Amino acid sequence: MEHKVFIVDDDPIMGNLLQSxxxxxxxxAEYFSSGExxxxxxxxxxxxxxxxxxxxxxxxxxxxxxxELRRQLRQNPETAGIPFVFLxxxxxxxxxxxxxxxxxxxxxxxxxxxxxxxDCLEKVAKHAAESRSPSLxxxxxxLxxxxxxxxxxxxxxxxxxxSLxxxxxSLxxxFxSLxxxxxSLxxxxxxxxxxxxxxxxxxxxDCKSGELALKNSKxxxxxxxxxSKGRLTDAQMGQLEGxxxxxxxxxxxxxxxxFHVREIDVPAQxxxxxxxxxSKAKNILDRSRQLxxxxxxxxxxxxxxxxxxPSAIEEKAGGERLGRILSMIKAGQSVEKVINAEEMSRPGxxxxxxxxxxxxxxxxxxxxxxxxxxxxxxLVSFLKNTEKQGLTGILKIGKxxxxxxxxxxxxxxxxxxHGRSIGKKALYRILSGKGGQLxxxxxxxxxxxxxxxxxxxxxxxxDKEIETLQRLxxxxxxxxxxxxxxxxxxxxxxxxxxxxVYILSLVQQYGRVKDIIDASQMTDLETxxxxxxxxxxxxxxxxxxxxxxxxxxxxxxxxxxxxIIHNHNITLAPLSVSIGQQVYLDRxxxxxxxxxRAMKHSDRIPQISPPSEDDFHQLFRNIVPKEDVLAIFLSGxxxxxxxxxxxxxxxxxxxYLRQRQKQQGADSRLGFEIVxxxxxxxxxxxxxxxxxxxxxxGGCLEEVRDYIRELIPAIQIFFVxxxxxxxxxxxxxxxxxxxxxxFFHTKPILVIQNGEMTLIDSVRGTKxxxxxxxxxIQQTLASPETPIKVGVAHADAPELAGQMKxxxxxxxxxxxxxxxxxGPVIGTRCGPGSVAVAFFPLSHNE
Numbered sequence: 001m002e003h004k005v006f007i008v009d010d011d012p013i014m015g016n017l018l019q020s021x022x023x024x025x026x027x028x029a030e031y032f033s034s035g036e037x038x039x040x041x042x043x044x045x046x047x048x049x050x051x052x053x054x055x056x057x058x059x060x061x062x063x064x065x066x067x068e069l070r071r072q073l074r075q076n077p078e079t080a081g082i083p084f085v086f087l088x089x090x091x092x093x094x095x096x097x098x099x100x101x102x103x104x105x106x107x108x109x110x111x112x113x114x115x116x117x118x119d120c121l122e123k124v125a126k127h128a129a130e131s132r133s134p135s136l137x138x139x140x141x142x143l144x145x146x147x148x149x150x151x152x153x154x155x156x157x158x159x160x161x162x163s164l165x166x167x168x169x170s171l172x173x174x175f176x177s178l179x180x181x182x183x184s185l186x187x188x189x190x191x192x193x194x195x196x197x198x199x200x201x202x203x204x205x206d207c208k209s210g211e212l213a214l215k216n217s218k219x220x221x222x223x224x225x226x227x228s229k230g231r232l233t234d235a236q237m238g239q240l241e242g243x244x245x246x247x248x249x250x251x252x253x254x255x256x257x258x259f260h261v262r263e264i265d266v267p268a269q270x271x272x273x274x275x276x277x278x279s280k281a282k283n284i285l286d287r288s289r290q291l292x293x294x295x296x297x298x299x300x301x302x303x304x305x306x307x308x309x310p311s312a313i314e315e316k317a318g319g320e321r322l323g324r325i326l327s328m329i330k331a332g333q334s335v336e337k338v339i340n341a342e343e344m345s346r347p348g349x350x351x352x353x354x355x356x357x358x359x360x361x362x363x364x365x366x367x368x369x370x371x372x373x374x375x376x377x378x379l380v381s382f383l384k385n386t387e388k389q390g391l392t393g394i395l396k397i398g399k400x401x402x403x404x405x406x407x408x409x410x411x412x413x414x415x416x417x418h419g420r421s422i423g424k425k426a427l428y429r430i431l432s433g434k435g436g437q438l439x440x441x442x443x444x445x446x447x448x449x450x451x452x453x454x455x456x457x458x459x460x461x462x463d464k465e466i467e468t469l470q471r472l473x474x475x476x477x478x479x480x481x482x483x484x485x486x487x488x489x490x491x492x493x494x495x496x497x498x499x500x501v502y503i504l505s506l507v508q509q510y511g512r513v514k515d516i517i518d519a520s521q522m523t524d525l526e527t528x529x530x531x532x533x534x535x536x537x538x539x540x541x542x543x544x545x546x547x548x549x550x551x552x553x554x555x556x557x558x559x560x561x562x563x564i565i566h567n568h569n570i571t572l573a574p575l576s577v578s579i580g581q582q583v584y585l586d587r588x589x590x591x592x593x594x595x596x597r598a599m600k601h602s603d604r605i606p607q608i609s610p611p612s613e614d615d616f617h618q619l620f621r622n623i624v625p626k627e628d629v630l631a632i633f634l635s636g637x638x639x640x641x642x643x644x645x646x647x648x649x650x651x652x653x654x655x656y657l658r659q660r661q662k663q664q665g666a667d668s669r670l671g672f673e674i675v676x677x678x679x680x681x682x683x684x685x686x687x688x689x690x691x692x693x694x695x696x697x698g699g700c701l702e703e704v705r706d707y708i709r710e711l712i713p714a715i716q717i718f719f720v721x722x723x724x725x726x727x728x729x730x731x732x733x734x735x736x737x738x739x740x741x742x743f744f745h746t747k748p749i750l751v752i753q754n755g756e757m758t759l760i761d762s763v764r765g766t767k768x769x770x771x772x773x774x775x776x777i778q779q780t781l782a783s784p785e786t787p788i789k790v791g792v793a794h795a796d797a798p799e800l801a802g803q804m805k806x807x808x809x810x811x812x813x814x815x816x817x818x819x820x821x822x823g824p825v826i827g828t829r830c831g832p833g834s835v836a837v838a839f840f841p842l843s844h845n846e
Contacts, residue, residue, distance in 0.1 A: 003125060007031045008038050008057040008069060009087065012476035013513075013542050014110075017532040018056065020468065021114055027121075035064025038070065042079060043375060050082060054125055058087045059107075062151045083124040085117070096636055111398075114536070115254065191255045196225070197278060204230035206275050210261040214252050224610060225248045226264045232277060233268040239342050242269035244276070248345035250281045281347075288350035294363065296358070296450050302362045313355050317344070325349065325824070330361065364454075372463035374470065375431045376431040380459060382438055387411040387455050392445055398437035399429060404430050407445055413458060414449045423450035424458070425523045432463040434471075446618045465525040470529070477514040481507055481531065481540045490539045503530040507540060511633070550695050551623050552705070553631040555611070555641050556586040556748055557825040558685040558837075559793050560820070568692035573619060573633075575641065577824045578607040592821035596796040596832050605726075606828050610641035616648035624656040625663040628671035628701050632688050632708065634680045635755035637650065638825065642676040649674060671701040675708060678755040681826050682791030682818060682837040683717035689818070715840040718767045718776060719750040719757070722833025724799070727759070749773065751828070766800065770807055777812065781841060787813045791838040795822040800835050808837070 005027045007014045015031040022029035034667065036056070042050070055073075055841040057066030064072075067085050073079040086107040105124040108117050123160040152349035156325075190197070191214065199212060214222050223237030223245060235245035271275065273610035273846075292298065307740060314322060321343050328338050355401075356362040372380060383406075390411040397404050404428065418426035418552070432449045453459070483504065484490065494500040499522070506516045511759055512533060516642040520527040534540045556559075556574045574585040579598050590598075599606060625628060633642040649656075649672060660670045694704045721727060727748055746762040747769040763769050778784065790808060794801035801819065808814055821835055 003027055003121075004053040005029045005121065006038050006053065007794060007832055008033075008035055008055065008061070008066065010034065010058065010572055011542055013479055013481070013532070013535055014306075016056075016472045016476050017536060018117075019471065020532065022392045022530070023120065023471075034576075035061065035066070037070040038069065039064070039496075040281070042073070050079065052129075052648055053120055054083050054085065054128075054652060055189065056085045056121075070393065080237070081128060083128040085124055086122050087112075107328075112536075113254075114783045116262075118551070119217075120723055145636065149724070165263045167839040174411045175197060189257050189259055191253060194257070195253065199259070199648060200232060200274050200686060202231075203259070205225050205764045206230065208259070208261060209264055210259055211256045211264065211637065213260070219256075222252060222255065225249060226266050228268070230266045230274075232274055233264065233270055233677055234266050235270065235346075240345055243280075244348050245270070245275065246270065246396060247281055247284055247347050248614065250285060251345075251347055251482065262572045268663055271463070277456055284351045288347040288352045289348045291354040291357070293453070294354075295335060298339075301334055301365065302357075303365050304330055305360060305363055307360055309356075309361055313352070313359060313361075315478075317352050322352070327651065340397075374463050374466040375459065376434055379431065379438065382440075382525075383413070383455060383459070386440070390441070391442060393440055393442040394445070396439045396441070397433070398439060403432075403754045407447060408444050409449075413451050413453075413455060414445070415447050415451060424461075425451070425521065427451060427458065428462045428523055428525075428823050429466050431459075461567075465523060467523055469528070477517070479542050480511050481513060481516070481535070482511065484539055484541050485505055490537060494534075494539065499526075500530055504529060504534065504539070508546075509529075517656050549627045549733065550630055550701055551627040552688060552692055552695070554621070554684065554688045555633050556823055557634040557639065557641075557680050558687065558688055559681045559820050559826075560685045561820045564685075564689060564818070568689065568696075570688065570692065571619070573611050573616065573631075573645075575607040575611065575639070575825065578609065581606070586824055590824075592823055592827075593796065595824050595827060597654065600830065605822060608639070608824055608828060610639045610644055613651070614643045617644045617652055620648060620652070623658065624670060624672070625659045628690065630691060630695075630701060630704060631674040631675070631679055632684065632691065634675050634684055634825065635678045635752070637755040638680060638757070642674065646674055649680070668672050673701060673705045675705065677708075678712060679715060679717065679838075680715060680806060681822060681836050682793045683715050683752060685793075685818065686789060686791050686838055686840060687711060711840065715838060716777075716780060717752050717836060717838040718773045719830055720766075720773060720835045720837075721748040721750065721757065721830040723831060724748050724762075726829060726831030749776075766803075770804055773804070774807055774811060777808075777837070777839060781812075784811075785813050787815045787842040789816050789842055790814050791818040791820065791836075793820045793822045793836040795827045795834040795837075796832045797835060800833070804835055804837060 005022050006013050007018045007022075007029060009018070009031070010033055012033060013032065017311075019029045025029060030041075032041065038055070050144070055069070057069055059066045085103040085105065088107055088109055105127065106120045108120055196212075196214070200210075203210075209228050209230075211224075212227065214224070216222055223235065225232055225236075225246065226234040226239055227551040232246065233240060233669075233770065235249055237248045237644065238249055247692075250566040256381040264533040272280070274655060302784070308320070317325070324343050325338060325341075333341075335353065338353070339346050341349070343349065343633055345366070353362065357364070379397075386395070386408055388411065390550045392409055392411075393407075395406040402419040404418040404426065405416065406413055413427065415426040416423065416430060420573070421429060497561055503520065503522075505514070508520050510516045510519055512582065516531065517524050517527045524738050531540065535542070552568065553573055556572055564570070572587060574588045577584045577586050577590055577595065579595075584595075586595075620629065629744050631645055633639075633645060636642045653670075653672065657670045661668050670721075677687050690711060691704050691708050694707055699707070724746070727750075747762050747766065748759055749761040749763065749769060749772060750759050754756070761772065763772050777788075781788070790812075792808070793803050794800050805817055805819065809817070822830070822834060826834070826836065
């Protein structure tokens, strides 16, 4: 009997995961995103359809959660007997878990293993059947006798054989590093967390002697391995011994293991070293997977072609054993029965069959293509006829939104593309489309094969993939998924599974399920299953990673306009300006316009002072409880601002961290970066706005810090002073040069070099000065078309700033220009009437 399972969870990833895996296990599973939807379905269906039903429900959902759903169904006699399995979070309190135990027929804590849920379903369904008919014989267990795609003793996913660029498989080192403490070999482990491969490495490193028992989820021993001083000397599984038993044990991916330390007196059946043995096992398992990928069905019968058997194959299998396997095939035994006959291990026999197929000793008979249910009939008919006629050429499908084509070589499909996708992924996307004009062009094909699977199997696999994807709730494809960085041991467990590592690298790059599927080289369903598997194993979680907010702090010498400071949530640390006996805070109680008016009426140069160490401490302590800090300050050669801020951080970082942990939890970290820009005015202002843009796009603190440090050398800033008088007062140039400048009415041109203001030239007239600045900018650019980001600031000279802006826009490729006022730091040095131009080149893609 096929049992119905209704899944109720507001998380579409979890819902689709359960629906997909339970369907593969033989259940009639259906997913609902709310309690209201499942209530409507149940009452519409009527009482006759409720026999054998089980409901899996989350305990925390908006409106009708699992408990409320159960309460409403218990009020109706016809639905009161439906058994419930609740899904609960592990961090629920003991009182909540106790309530679950009393409310539900059973419950499972997230994250869970699939066999735990299957056991729960079996138990509650059996109990419900006994309650309904106590005098009748017990019903059959709820689990199907055979679950070819998902069983308690086999992994949910098999490793895929992929040819991927090595760099796409890389992960951050912290994900692939070993846990700080190696597990003790006197304990047992979950095989999903520590495989036989891992155990062998630990046993060898510890030089352990003893007996390792591998058990299934029921505690039954499946096989044993024996170690002497860290080296594997024998293995047993069923009737198999030695290497073949070891290869069989390597297939076990789920269950438990126990290591009993003792001296081993079992005669050594294995003479190879552990490393050689593991290498041989990997090759055999790879060949085994290759065989299964070539077969349309494991129940297929192979044909024997009478050719001489290569000596290498005979030596590998042994003449007597090879003869018995060929006799079974000749007698009409299926592949499934041959590989389970215990003449050799399953992977050993499968590897041997793959060798015999490659050598032409065996052949796969022609397989009748099943009629698909979800692929366009006209397209299937065309593919069959093309194969039958042995045509070579390209089939193009018109009227679809993306470009797509299928390549044939003597009737076999060897390549396909669909937009940017190629291979099987592209082919299955083509098969999922409806309509479109078919146009075949016969021509020679010179292209790398991306498909080497028979048409019959392609249609069968494609039809199944299309059906499964159509069952899934489309909302789950829009979900964002993130890596659970708080559990690095999980990444160690999958580090040798290239398919999982590859998909994990795509999660890092893209984040959204749809984008990950589009970018993957695997088929859409393969990618989705890998995501679901890692979600179930608590390697991924739904949603974006919770990042601390980043607060940018800069000083008032950045000369940024108020609207940019406000829009980017930038905190300003004002410098102090002393004019006569009065002390003002720059940009707070002394706007730039007022500064220049006050400066004209004073015969003394205003004095500029940085915020004190205590000023910075008071500022930082108000930010750190909730936000990380990125502070960007002007050149240390022009002000002590950077030094005072760094001293405040160094002295008080411990107390800042305690503030953060008190606010956000004991495991919270505090990011705190201070950068000396070596710049001033809008040179530093451009740097600050770039940092703000990177943060807005999701950059983390370290990424933004590294980016702006790399950007600093690319930013240049030129100043055109109206007169040399203020440069002389500030000590920038000597008295003689000032007199000459005043006599010839020259405009000093200055630049920031090595964090200091440096005079580089003087020219007569405003227009000549502007042309000189333009020429200096052009000299630094690779070409006149190079895009640049620009800042133009002025010291109470808006007309001159406007002229400079117009000149730059007419002669250069300016993508963005920020206009602002020069503040006191530069104003005291260059004086009123000065104009500053800051810029940096952009890439053509920006």
